[in-house]
Amino acid sequence: MVSPIVKVDDKHLPLYRVVWVADLPHFCGEEDCQREGYYEIRLDVEDSIWTSSAERDEVLEALNRWCGDPREDSDERPF
């Protein structure tokens, strides 16, 4: 079984909570923004976690493993 848990920063995140993962780093132009340059991982509640590009890539990989169909003989798409 592929683990549906991925670690981001200090948080163990169940992949089924992820709604979307940012392709580009956050930029809003506000001077005191704490999240500039971080990648947003949107969760299914009104909440997000913020991470580096490397960790963002790890989350995407984990999502692909988790959502992908491990059976080679199937030509059905997972969605």
Ligand SMILES: [Zn+2]
């Ligand atoms: Zn901002």
